[in-house]
Structures are given as structure tokens and as C-alpha cells.
Amino acid sequence: MKNLDLAFRPRRARTTDAMRALTAQTSLEPRNMIQVLFVRDGIDAPVAIESMPGQYQHTLDSLKYEVRQAIDAGIACVDLFGVPRDEDKDDEGSVAWAEDGILNRGIRALREEFGNEIVIMADTCLDEFTSHGHCGPLVTDEWGNEVVDNDRAVESYCKMAVSQAKAGAHTVSPSGMMDGQVGAIRAALDDAGYPDVSIMAYSAKYASAFFGPFRDAVGSTFKGDRKTYQQDPAQRREALLEAQLDIEEGADFVMVKPAMAYLDIVRELADVSPVPVAAYQVSGEYAMIEAAAAKGWIDRERIVTESLMGIRRAGADIILTYYATEVATWLNQTK
Structure with missing residues (x-):
């Protein structure tokens, strides 16, 4: 057969x-x-998270070991959740800002051990710490519905953020989707003498079913839904508005959560954001990959790498993932 008369042969770039x-x-x-990690109070050995195979609730000692592994693999940041x-726990989530609360103890242990070797980011939300599992204190509205009190929640986030900065966090990450949270936290940090502590805003956090396994990870008592404060999956423009407001209020990074089902949002935000854009590959995304891999239905390493590359290709500068250290090790082996 005679060769085709083609001006362009894209396969030349794939040889x-x-x-x-x-x-x-x-x-x-x-x-x-960013490697996501959990530190739990009252345990003397790591506890496996059943719905997230390979992930653990850590003691302070095992937490430090995991962070050392992350540093050695070239990871630049860890995001820490407290259990x-x-x-x-109480209705206000007051242990969240207690100096001896587990999250602040974890932050302090990492800062004392590693200093500035790695960015220590702390989750700044109340759902792990409240007895009802919501992201702020509840109030009954005029129709008899229990809803989160936005402004009281923000006040609590400010106390939490300042306590995290005092414990040694380089970055705080308000994830409650309360109106005005970023501006209030920025002002509180500045007033407390922490102008260099940065804020990663969960700007477009959706009321997603992909968060399911995370509730096992943090021992949440939550029942119901968070549709009155997290975004409706049907919304697109609202995500850009939320990010714009957070940037105007002083956010140093903005985030889309979850990642996989919201790559269009990642792309649109990346196209306009003047600050770095993050995306969170959440617990449900992790659990689905692990379940299929355990069945032998997929090539685990290729799927994990491809999923992360897809998030990067969509425009994310930063990916929060439970795979970070493991994937970094794979990448280092191929150099």
C-alpha cells in the first residue's frame, strides 16, 4: 500500500x-x-481505616514517621486532621481550639520535629470535634429547622486558626463553607501576630457523596446532610463566585473538592485564578480505586498515576491526596 500523503503525523511525538x-x-x-494524614487521641498504635485500605489514624509517633517518609520522598506539604x-466532643466543638486538643498537639509535634522542612497545614473545621458532626454550632430557625449558625461558626474558626498558628501550623485550611470565613480568619491571624500564616480556602466544596469514607477516618457522628452550606453539585458559576470572594478576603490558595467529578470546575478556576489552585482527591475516590484494585479489575499503579495526572491536566497546581508519598516514591524510582 502506498503511504498516505499526510502533512501531520501526531504519532511521531509518541514513538x-x-x-x-x-x-x-x-x-x-x-x-x-499534599499528603493527607489523621492523628487520633487516646490510641497507642495506628488504627486502620476500614473503608480506606492502607490509611491509618496515627499516634503522634507514627505521625512523625509518616511525615519523615513524605519529606524523604520530596513531598512539600502535609495536611493534618485531628480525631x-x-x-x-461537645455542641460547639471546643476541643478544636484547645491547646491540648489532639490536632494542636499533632501540629506542635510536627513543628518541633521538622521545623520548616515541610509545610504543615491544618484542617480548620469543626465537624470532627462537634458531638453532632456539623461544621459549626446549630441553631433552630423560625421554621423549626436545625441549621448551622454561620457567624458563630466563623467566630469558632477564628479561634481554631489562631490556636493552630500558635501550635506551629504554616497554613490553615478553613473547610466549613461558611460565608466570610476567610476574611475573618485573615483578620484574626493578623491581629494575633501571625501575618505569615497562609490560608488555603476550600472555596468550592460540594455536598458530595464522595466524602463517605472520610467519616470513618475522623470518627464522625454526623447524620443528615450539609446541603445548606456546601455547594450543590449542579452549580458551576457559584464555584467561581465563592473562589473570587475568598481571594478578595485574602486566601493564598483556593481549592475544589472533590476532584474527579469536578474537573470542569478545576479547569475554569485555574483559567482565572491569580493564586494557586488545589484539588482534593477525596476518600471516596481513593476507596473506589482501592476496591477495584483489590478485585484485580484494574492496574492500581497506572490508575492512581493517571487519576492524578488528570487532575493536574485540568489545571490544579496542587493535589491533596492519600497517595502522595507513595506516588512520589514511584516517580523518584523512574528518574
């Missing part, structure tokens, strides 16, 4: 590993990922 590397438009590197004892 070898070296050629594919040379022409790759998107890269995935350890510095692009208090049930008896320490």
Missing part, C-alpha cells in the same frame, strides 16, 4: 518513552502533592 517525555504537556511531581475522643 519512544524519551520522545513522550520530551513532548509531555503536563507533569506530575512530588512537589505537586478527638468521643467524650471530648
Whole structure:
């Protein structure tokens, strides 16, 4: 057969590993990922999270070990969630800002051990710490419905953020989707003498079913839904508005959560944001990959890497993922 008379043959850019590397438009590197970790009060050994195989609620000692592994793999940041004892929870979530609360103890342990070797980010929300599992104190509205009191929640977030900064956090990450939370936290941090502590805003956090396994991870007592404060999955423009407001209020990073089902939002936000854009590959995304891999239905390493590359390709500068250290190790082995 005579060769086709083609002006362009795109396959020329795919001929070898070296050629594919040379022409790759998107890269995935350890510095692009944040390792998400959990520290739990009242345990003397790590506790496996049943719905998230391979992930654990850590002691302070095992937490430090995991962070050392992350640093050695080239990870630039860890995001820390606290898991208090049930008896320490109350309607306000007050253990969240207690100096001896588990999250602040975890932050302090990492800062004392690692200093500035890695960015220590802390989750700044109340759902792990309240007895009812919502992201702020509840109030009954005029129709008899229990709803989160936005302004009281923001006041609590400010106390939490300042306590986290005092414990040694480089970054706080308000995730409650309360109106005005970023501006209030910025002002509180500045007034308390922490102008250099940065804020990663959960700007577009959707009321998603993909969060299910996370409730096991933090021992949540939550029942119901968060549709009155987290975004409706049907909304697109609202995500851009939320991010714009957070940037105007002083956010240093903005985030889309979850990642996989919201890559269009990641792309649109990345196209206009003047600050770095993050996306969170959440517990449900992780659990689905692990379940399919355990069945032998997928190539685990390829799927994990491809899923993260897709988030990067959509425009995320930073990916929060439970796979960060493991994937960084794979990437280092291929260099």
C-alpha cells in the first residue's frame, strides 16, 4: 500500500518513552502533592481505616514517621486532621481550639520535629470535634429547622486558626463553607501576630457523596446532610463566585473538592485564578480505586498515576491526596 500523503503525523511525538517525555504537556511531581494524614487521641498504635485500605489514624509517633517518609520522598506539604475522643466532643466543638486538643498537639509535634522542612497545614473545621458532626454550632430557625449558625461558626474558626498558628501550623485550611470565613480568619491571624500564616480556602466544596469514607477516618457522628452550606453539585458559576470572594478576603490558595467529578470546575478556576489552585482527591475516590484494585479489575499503579495526572491536566497546581508519598516514591524510582 502506498503511504498516505499526510502533512501531520501526531504519532511521531509518541514513538519512544524519551520522545513522550520530551513532548509531555503536563507533569506530575512530588512537589505537586499534599499528603493527607489523621492523628487520633487516646490510641497507642495506628488504627486502620476500614473503608480506606492502607490509611491509618496515627499516634503522634507514627505521625512523625509518616511525615519523615513524605519529606524523604520530596513531598512539600502535609495536611493534618485531628480525631478527638468521643467524650471530648461537645455542641460547639471546643476541643478544636484547645491547646491540648489532639490536632494542636499533632501540629506542635510536627513543628518541633521538622521545623520548616515541610509545610504543615491544618484542617480548620469543626465537624470532627462537634458531638453532632456539623461544621459549626446549630441553631433552630423560625421554621423549626436545625441549621448551622454561620457567624458563630466563623467566630469558632477564628479561634481554631489562631490556636493552630500558635501550635506551629504554616497554613490553615478553613473547610466549613461558611460565608466570610476567610476574611475573618485573615483578620484574626493578623491581629494575633501571625501575618505569615497562609490560608488555603476550600472555596468550592460540594455536598458530595464522595466524602463517605472520610467519616470513618475522623470518627464522625454526623447524620443528615450539609446541603445548606456546601455547594450543590449542579452549580458551576457559584464555584467561581465563592473562589473570587475568598481571594478578595485574602486566601493564598483556593481549592475544589472533590476532584474527579469536578474537573470542569478545576479547569475554569485555574483559567482565572491569580493564586494557586488545589484539588482534593477525596476518600471516596481513593476507596473506589482501592476496591477495584483489590478485585484485580484494574492496574492500581497506572490508575492512581493517571487519576492524578488528570487532575493536574485540568489545571490544579496542587493535589491533596492519600497517595502522595507513595506516588512520589514511584516517580523518584523512574528518574
